[in-house]
Amino acid sequence: MATSIAICSGKGGVGKSNITVNLAMVIQSMGKRVAILDADFGMANSHILMGINPEHYISEALSGEKSMSEIGCPGLKGVNVYSGGSGLLEVLNLDKTKRFQTIRLMDEIEDQIDVLLIDVPAGASDNSVSFVSAADRAVVVLVGEPTSFLDAYSFIKACHLEMKITNFTIVVNMANSAAEAKKHFDRFNAIAMQFLDVRLRFGGHIPMSQRIRKSVIDRKPITARKSDLPEVVAFQSVAKQVLDAPMNTTNGIRFFQQGKSGEG
Ligand SMILES: Nc1ncnc2c1ncn2[C@@H]1O[C@H](COP(=O)(O)OP(=O)(O)OP(=O)(O)O)[C@@H](O)[C@H]1O
Numbered sequence: 001m002a003t004s005i006a007i008c009s010g011k012g013g014v015g016k017s018n019i020t021v022n023l024a025m026v027i028q029s030m031g032k033r034v035a036i037l038d039a040d041f042g043m044a045n046s047h048i049l050m051g052i053n054p055e056h057y058i059s060e061a062l063s064g065e066k067s068m069s070e071i072g073c074p075g076l077k078g079v080n081v082y083s084g085g086s087g088l089l090e091v092l093n094l095d096k097t098k099r100f101q102t103i104r105l106m107d108e109i110e111d112q113i114d115v116l117l118i119d120v121p122a123g124a125s126d127n128s129v130s131f132v133s134a135a136d137r138a139v140v141v142l143v144g145e146p147t148s149f150l151d152a153y154s155f156i157k158a159c160h161l162e163m164k165i166t167n168f169t170i171v172v173n174m175a176n177s178a179a180e181a182k183k184h185f186d187r188f189n190a191i192a193m194q195f196l197d198v199r200l201r202f203g204g205h206i207p208m209s210q211r212i213r214k215s216v217i218d219r220k221p222i223t224a225r226k227s228d229l230p231e232v233v234a235f236q237s238v239a240k241q242v243l244d245a246p247m248n249t250t251n252g253i254r255f256f257q258q259g260k261s262g263e264g
């Protein structure tokens with residue numbers, strides 16, 4: 001059965017899409033079949049980081065014009081990207097029915113993949129919270145800034161209060177050192193523990209890196225090539241932590257629901 005992992009943050013621009021794409025690369029290298037659902041409807045851009053250009057979007061599968069196999073855009077290493085589309089104003093806000101349909105559409109590819117990574121839009125909208133709630137695991141990207149702490153906290157609070165999600169893996173991005181990243185996690189965890197009944201787990205860090213910045217400009221994920229660069233090693237380590245994290249078993253609509261209902 002395929003597993004689903006949502007990459008979220010609350011705050012925008014902290015590196016969700018970059019982390020989604022690079023985790024896809026390293027998890028695929030571990031021998032698993034991976035796909036990306038870019039759930040940032042209307043502003044999807046994970047395909048840009050992978051250097052590919054989808055011709056069709058989820059909206060076309062929702063309207064029945066295209067099948068999911070036509071929506072999947074083949075990316076690097078055989079990772080397919082299912083894009084929410086960019087510049088498509090009409091799908092910026094998915095209503096509840098369309099969200100439900102989108103999650104069910106992914107069932108069509110379940111037997112083709114082992115891991116689905118969901119690039120969740122910034123903010124604490126119903127869309128974002130619902131996609132996290134539908135996934136087996138939640139990864140929250142944090143950077144060492146008060147605004148990121150505040151938005152990540154608000155997002156986790158919304159997920160917990162609205163959907164009873166309890167397990168979150170925190171990945172510190174743009175960190176200057178492992179020690180600094182762990183310090184950020186400890187501070188954030190202390191705040192969350194004080195006010196919320198959630199379990200946060202440290203998933204490691206990704207260094208602040210000019211090479212990562214350049215890989216974005218070049219539209220080629222840093223992990224696309226085999227290497228022992230510290231950035232690549234960091235993504236491999238985070239991938240292991242994420243795959244190993246405890247699962248959420250919320251009630252309600254879930255990705256790849258078969259066999260999952262009634263667990264939570
Ligand atoms: N570890 C890193 N080191 C240096 N730059 C980084 C790192 N991670 C991300 N960036 C830069 O940060 C910017 C934002 O990254 P990204 O688009 O992945 O963020 P996001 O959270 O998906 O944003 P949005 O909320 O707009 O979807 C990019 O320009 C990228 O180059």
Ligand SMILES: [Mg+2]
Pocket residue numbers: 016017018040045119
């Ligand atoms: Mg993004």
